[in-house]
Amino acid sequence: MRKQWIGVCVAAGLLAACSSNDDGQQQTVAAPKPAVCNGPVVEISGADPQFESLNPSVNQDYERDGKSYKIVQDPSRFSQTGLAAIYDAEPGSNLTASGETFDPMQLTAAHPTLPVPSYARVTNLANGRMIVVKINDRGPYGNDRIISLSRASADRLNTSNNTKVRVDPIIVAQDGSLSGPGMACTTVAKQTYALPARPDLNSGMGSASSVPPSEPAGDVRPISNDTLQSEDSTGAPVRSGGFLGAPTPLHSGVIESDTPEPVAAPVSTPAAAPQPAAAPVSAPASAPAPVTAPGSVQGGVSAAPVGAAASGSYVVQVGAVSDSARASQWQKKLSQQFGVPGRVTPNGAVYRVQLGPFSSKTQAASLQQRLSSEAQLQSFITNGGAQ
CATH class of the missing domain: 3.30.70.1070 (Sporulation related repeat)
Known part of the structure; x- marks a missing residue:
């Protein structure tokens, strides 16, 4: 009899290590363990995790349709597997729980209990694809789905309404460091690029300046041509608003060619002084005939229709x-x-x-x-x- 009681106590202890919400969504509540990576580290892309303060109004335990939902207080102890839903709605049709305008082309998702806003790694268990999504809304409700993906997120993962996924939270500290279950064996790709060395336009050869480029201060930001300066009056201005350095903005659909073919302008000779027919004369190099690149703009008039692209x-x-x-x-x-x-x-x-x-x-x-x-x-x- 004593052995039977010991077995019952052990079983009760194992059951107490896990709990499930009233909606059947199971979450781990055991003591957190450090994430151990036994395989190669994979770089994944998606939403750029940023530290954001939680919205108090949407991070309280709540009830819906007779079911109770408890907000996850420690995402480092949470991991979930189940079917994913796809939320198809018109852009700007409603506001998310975080107060943002819904956009199906953004990498976002809705979850009933994860903090808002927060970030998570979602893995398609059928093909192994992984992306980072921003949790900015609540749901889904009324079905057995554990997460609702935006159309862009679902397309990147190649999921349907019957695809099984795993949701692993990513915790963003105030200093920007990332941790949590979603960082096991993965790193998040940075979406910024360093500014290259400025060209030496005075040399006439377009070679890079011999002066070493200064190290970027603080966070590295995307390249912007607005920071470039040029003392050479030839060529396209680097501060122009046109596409790819065009002197003026191009019409919609017009692309400027970067390698126009030179056109030689034949010069006719007077009838009084005939020249041999086999020796055509080209225009002097100092005054070449104007060459129009496909789709370029000269004098405010497009030199080629939009369809030229x-x-x-x-x-x-x-x-x-x-x-x-x-x-x-x-x-x-x-x-x-x-x-x-x-x-x-x-x-x-x-x-x-x-x-x-x-x-x-x-x-x-x-x-x-x-x-x-x-x-x-x-x-x-x-x-x-x-x-």
């Missing part, structure tokens, strides 16, 4: 989704945000969202860097002619 061979592919209407909406939003043309191309059961085309790979790479630094979007460059 379609002659480019490089495009930046941002992603692929299964719904054509959603792909078009995403493409239009990105084209408007970055001031470049775009298109949606079908590929079997999915629709690829592409920006461009561009006439050079340098222009495509410049946009790819902006997508990463300004919108935290991963992309790749491909040949637009190969569909």
Whole structure:
């Protein structure tokens, strides 16, 4: 009999190590253990974790539809696995629990009990994809889903409404350091870039200045051409508001070529002094005939129609989704945000969202860097002619 009582006590102790909310969502309440990484460290991207004060009004225990929800007080002891929902709503249609305007193209998510605002690593257990999302809303309710992902988050993870995911919180300290279950075997990719050495424009060769660049003070910030100065009056001004250093802003959809083909202007000779037909004379090098780059603007008038950009061979592919209407909406939003043309191309059961085309790979790479630094979007460059 005494052995039976000992067995009952052991079983009771094991059950006491875990608890579950009234809605069936299980969370770990055992003493926290240091995160141990037994495999390679993987760099993941997504939302940029920032320290933010918690919103007191949405971080209190509450009841909804007869169920009680207890806010997670120690995210370092929380990890959850279950099905993920996808929250499809019109941009700006409502406000999130954190007071932000809902945007389906942002990497956000809703959770019923994690602190708001906070950050978490979400892993698609079917394909191993991981991203960082910002928890800025409450939900989902009325189903067996544990988290509700924005459309952008779901597309990055390639999830559906029947995909099993794991949610691991990321704790952001006031000094910006990251810890918690979501940092086990992972590091968060930084979305900033250091400013390169300024070119020596006075040398005439465009070589880098021999003066070593000064070290950036404080946090490294994205590159901005507004900080560049030039004493050389030739070439495109570096402080212009145009795309890729154009002298004036280009019309929507017009891309400026960076390698225009030279055009020789033949000079006709007077009839009184005939010259041999086999020796055409080119214009002097000091006064070349004006050459118009495709899509460039001269004298306030576009030298080529908007459709001229379609002659480019490089495009930046941002992603692929299964719904054509959603792909078009995403493409239009990105084209408007970055001031470049775009298109949606079908590929079997999915629709690829592409920006461009561009006439050079340098222009495509410049946009790819902006997508990463300004919108935290991963992309790749491909040949637009190969569909």
